[in-house]
Amino acid sequence: MNHPIRLGRHARLHHTFIAIALLAAASGASAAGHPSLDGVWKLERPQSEFVPVQGQIPFTEDGRKDYEANKASGAKKEFGYDRTQTRCSSPGLPRIMLTPRLFAIHDRPQMVAMEFEWNRLARQIDLRQGQDKLPNPMQEGGLTGGGGAATMIGETTGHWEDKVLVVHTKNLSDKKLLDAYLPSGEDLELTEHIHLRDANTLEDRITIQDPANFTKPWDTVLIFKRQPGTVSQFREDICLERRNAGETPLPR
Amino acid sequence: MPPPLPANAPKAPADPRNLEGTWSHEQMLVFRINTDMYGDPLPYNDRGRHLMDRRVKATYVDQLPVINASAECLPPGQPWQMDLNFPFQIYQDKDVISLLFQEYHGAWHIHMNGQHRKDGKREYFGDSIAHWDGNTLVVDTANYRRSLWLDVDGTPASVNAHLTFRIRKVDLSGTKLEVVVTVDDPWYYTKPWSIVRLYAWRPDMANFSEYNCENQVGAKGGVSQYGLVPEAPEETQ
Numbered sequence: 001m002n003h004p005i006r007l008g009r010h011a012r013l014h015h016t017f018i019a020i021a022l023l024a025a026a027s028g029a030s031a032a033g034h035p036s037l038d039g040v041w042k043l044e045r046p047q048s049e050f051v052p053v054q055g056q057i058p059f060t061e062d063g064r065k066d067y068e069a070n071k072a073s074g075a076k077k078e079f080g081y082d083r084t085q086t087r088c089s090s091p092g093l094p095r096i097m098l099t100p101r102l103f104a105i106h107d108r109p110q111m112v113a114m115e116f117e118w119n120r121l122a123r124q125i126d127l128r129q130g131q132d133k134l135p136n137p138m139q140e141g142g143l144t145g146g147g148g149a150a151t152m153i154g155e156t157t158g159h160w161e162d163k164v165l166v167v168h169t170k171n172l173s174d175k176k177l178l179d180a181y182l183p184s185g186e187d188l189e190l191t192e193h194i195h196l197r198d199a200n201t202l203e204d205r206i207t208i209q210d211p212a213n214f215t216k217p218w219d220t221v222l223i224f225k226r227q228p229g230t231v232s233q234f235r236e237d238i239c240l241e242r243r244n245a246g247e248t249p250l251p252r
Numbered sequence: 253m254p255p256p257l258p259a260n261a262p263k264a265p266a267d268p269r270n271l272e273g274t275w276s277h278e279q280m281l282v283f284r285i286n287t288d289m290y291g292d293p294l295p296y297n298d299r300g301r302h303l304m305d306r307r308v309k310a311t312y313v314d315q316l317p318v319i320n321a322s323a324e325c326l327p328p329g330q331p332w333q334m335d336l337n338f339p340f341q342i343y344q345d346k347d348v349i350s351l352l353f354q355e356y357h358g359a360w361h362i363h364m365n366g367q368h369r370k371d372g373k374r375e376y377f378g379d380s381i382a383h384w385d386g387n388t389l390v391v392d393t394a395n396y397r398r399s400l401w402l403d404v405d406g407t408p409a410s411v412n413a414h415l416t417f418r419i420r421k422v423d424l425s426g427t428k429l430e431v432v433v434t435v436d437d438p439w440y441y442t443k444p445w446s447i448v449r450l451y452a453w454r455p456d457m458a459n460f461s462e463y464n465c466e467n468q469v470g471a472k473g474g475v476s477q478y479g480l481v482p483e484a485p486e487e488t489q
Binding site (some may be wrong): 106115122132138152232236238 | 325338348363376442459464470
C-alpha cells in the first residue's frame with residue numbers, strides 16, 4: 001500500500017529552499033537575486049593597453065612623461081620599468097584584468113573571488129558590510145605585513161546595485177603599472193562597474209582616478225566572454241618558468 | 253597563533269558536505285614530522301633516512317640550507333602549503349573543489365569523480381581526484397611534477413608518491429576541518445603512514461594579504477642571493 005508522503009513544516013521549507021535554489025541555478029541567478037557571475041571567463045580580444053572610452057587619456061605632464069619613457073624603453077626591449085615582465089611580480093590592479101588567460105569567478109554573498117590561471121593569482125572583492133566585517137587578525141597584528149601597506153592588488157570592497165557589482169579599490173602600490181606602459185601613482189583609486197551584458201558576456205567598466213598621472217578620472221571598458229568548462233581545465237601556470245624559458249610573462 | 257574567533261562571527265555552512273569558507277591551520281607549525289598520527293616514528297627506508305639526514309645536516313650543522321620549491325616561489329605541494337598558519341579558501345561545485353591559498357598563491361583543484369590524467373603532464377600540486385565517503389571527502393593525489401618537502405626540514409615524498417587526504421568537518425557546529433594525510437611512497441618509506449591536522453573556520457581571515465614572492469625571487473640573483481644552495485641531485489626513479 002502506498003502512503004502519501006507527509007512533510008513537516010521544516011521539511012517543506014527545506015524543499016522550498018531547494019526548489020528556489022534550483023530555479024536560481026537554472027536561470028543563472030544567485031540566491032541574493034542578482035545575476036550570478038559564476039563561471040570561467042576570458043578577454044574577448046587580447047589587449048595589453050587600456051583604451052579610453054572617450055577621447056584621449058588625460059595625462060598630467062608627469063604622467064605623459066613616464067608613459068612615453070616606458071613606451072620608448074619597451075620599443076628597445078628594455079623592460080626595467082616593468083617588474084611583471086622582468087620578475088613575474090604581480091601585475092596588480094587593474095592590469096591583472098588584462099591577462100589573456102582564463103579566469104574563474106566564484107560569486108558568493110560575502111565575497112566575489114576571481115581565480116586567475118595566470119600565475120595562479122587570486123583577486124578578492126569583499127562584499128561584507130557592518131558587523132559581518134570582522135577585524136582580520138592576520139592583518140591587524142601585522143603577521144603578514146598587512147594593515148595598511150600599499151600592495152599590487154590593493155584593498156577592494158564592493159556592493160551590488162541591482163544587477164551591477166560596484167567595486168572600489170584603493171591602497172595600491174605605485175611600484176607597478178596600470179597596463180603595459182601606463183604609470184601608477186600612490187593615490188590611485190579604481191571604481192569598477194561589473195555586469196553581465198548577456199548570459200555569456202561580462203563587462204567591466206573601470207574608472208581610473210590618479211591625480212599624479214591624470215588630470216581627471218577616465219573610463220575604460222573590458223569585455224569578457226564566458227568559456228565552457230570549469231577551473232578543472234586551468235593549467236598550473238608558473239610565470240617564472242615561462243620567463244626563464246624566454247617567454248614574456250604577459251603579452252606586450 | 254591568532255586570537256579566538258569573535259562570538260558574532262558568521263557561522264560555517266551546516267551541510268557537512270559544504271566545505272566552503274575560509275580556514276586556517278590552528279595547530280603549531282611542525283617543522284619536522286618525526287612521528288605519525290599514532291606516535292610511531294616515520295617508517296623511512298634507507299634511501300629516505302639518508303636523504304632526511306642530509307637535509308637536516310645541511311640546515312642545522314653546515315648552516316647551508318638547500319633550495320626547495322617554497323624558496324623558489326613554486327607551489328610547495330599540499331602538506332607544506334596546508335601546514336602553514338595562513339588562511340585558505342574553499343570554493344566548490346559538483347565537478348571541482350578549489351582550495352585557494354594566501355601563501356605562494358597556491359591553487360589546488362580537486363576533480364570530483366574523475367580519473368587521474370593520462371596525458372603524462374605533471375603539476376607541482378599533482379593530480380587530485382576525489383569522491384565522498386559518507387561526509388568525508390577522500391582525495392587521491394598522484395603524478396607530482398617534483399618531489400615534495402612535506403615540512404620545513406624536508407621530510408620527503410617522491411614524484412610518484414600517492415597522497416590521500418581524508419577531509420571532513422568534525423564538530424557539531426562545523427567549525428573544525430580535519431584532514432588526515434596518508435603518504436604512500438615506497439621510494440622513501442617501508443609502509444604508508446599518516447598525519448592529522450585541524451583547521452579552524454576563520455571568516456575573519458577572508459581577506460588575504462598579498463603574497464608576491466616573485467618580486468624578490470624573480471630579481472637578478474634569484475633565490476641564491478638569500479644564502480640557499482642547490483641540493484645535490486636525488487636518486488631518480
